[in-house]
Amino acid sequence: MNVLVTGGAGYIGSHAVQRLLRDGHTVTSLDNLYRGHAEAMEALRPASGGRLEFVKGDIGDRALLDSVLRSRSVEAVMHFAALAYVGESVQQPLAYYRNNTASALTLIEACAAAGVEKFVFSSTCATYGEPPVMPIPETTEQRPINPYGMSKLHVEHMLFDHAKERAAVGKPFAFAALRYFNVAGSDRTGVLGEHHEPETHLIPVILQAAQGRRESVTVFGTDYPTPDGTCIRDYVHVEDLIDAHVRVLGALRPGDQRTYNLGIGRGYSVKEIIDAVRRVTGKDFKVVYGPRRPGDPPTLFADPSKIRRELGWTAAITDLGDIIGSAWAWFQSHPRGYGV
Numbered sequence: 001m002n003v004l005v006t007g008g009a010g011y012i013g014s015h016a017v018q019r020l021l022r023d024g025h026t027v028t029s030l031d032n033l034y035r036g037h038a039e040a041m042e043a044l045r046p047a048s049g050g051r052l053e054f055v056k057g058d059i060g061d062r063a064l065l066d067s068v069l070r071s072r073s074v075e076a077v078m079h080f081a082a083l084a085y086v087g088e089s090v091q092q093p094l095a096y097y098r099n100n101t102a103s104a105l106t107l108i109e110a111c112a113a114a115g116v117e118k119f120v121f122s123s124t125c126a127t128y129g130e131p132p133v134m135p136i137p138e139t140t141e142q143r144p145i146n147p148y149g150m151s152k153l154h155v156e157h158m159l160f161d162h163a164k165e166r167a168a169v170g171k172p173f174a175f176a177a178l179r180y181f182n183v184a185g186s187d188r189t190g191v192l193g194e195h196h197e198p199e200t201h202l203i204p205v206i207l208q209a210a211q212g213r214r215e216s217v218t219v220f221g222t223d224y225p226t227p228d229g230t231c232i233r234d235y236v237h238v239e240d241l242i243d244a245h246v247r248v249l250g251a252l253r254p255g256d257q258r259t260y261n262l263g264i265g266r267g268y269s270v271k272e273i274i275d276a277v278r279r280v281t282g283k284d285f286k287v288v289y290g291p292r293r294p295g296d297p298p299t300l301f302a303d304p305s306k307i308r309r310e311l312g313w314t315a316a317i318t319d320l321g322d323i324i325g326s327a328w329a330w331f332q333s334h335p336r337g338y339g340v
């Protein structure tokens, strides 16, 4: 299949490109390189069999999209390109609505014009806000508590409404909105890794401390209503996450409108993650206990049973040590990340 991966040079998108290439697909990776890494594309090229084309550009550029979708005969889109920091979304909400919502609209319009009938969307558990039930099933009411979650929820709504309209006129458009929990780890062959600038995610932040690149790790809040007082999250390995995308893409039938949670179905506290990093790396580092980070719900973990039931997907890499170990291996071979 000819697949367009937006955000293909980012952390999750690059893992999607890698997997699609491995599975024999032809991949066009579109990324504006604002936060993505051209080096990730170069790392994938040798094993791509000439089936990878990288296009530097923005999903808000309609003329570019028209040209890429048609010239590459794109049959399916995996849409990852987005800004993805909750805190930043509170500081710059309009940038999030511009990039994540308005540009996604441009992408969906371009897909409609080019006759692309399959669309897999990178959504988020942040669309649920602070849900009253745990674990979280897909039927949970979506009430985001920050612009990031809202910017993604708007895209889900656009996809639903567009799919409904297409079905009504007999030109079915199929999509899946995949609501990620906390994505972690990296490609176990060591080609790809996680490199964010700035880095704010818990596991890479702790790994940087273990490497001595940071003086300390700050635990955001120790007075949450959880067993050890720190926040609990569901960490899913990026390879498993992408495996779910591939399965979903393969299962999409004309007109499908699917939503799935992607998580392992159990949570770990911040303190448990810190202990696990100490164990995996054998390094010690300073931990500082700070106040809560605004907008962080105490506990979030998925009920991933719907995708298991419907598509047989379940996370294969559930051992925290394995998840962290894969990230640590790349950190060690790339001590300063991509390109440095």
Ligand code: UDP
Residues within 6 Å of the ligand: 086, 182, 200, 201, 202, 203, 205, 217, 218, 219, 220, 221, 231, 232, 233, 270, 293, 296
């Ligand atoms: N966290 C922390 N210190 C850090 C970064 C994160 O205590 O330096 C906590 C954060 O409050 C949250 C969890 O770790 O409870 C996961 O945060 P992350 O930013 O990785 O992902 P999020 O859950 O915000 O998507």
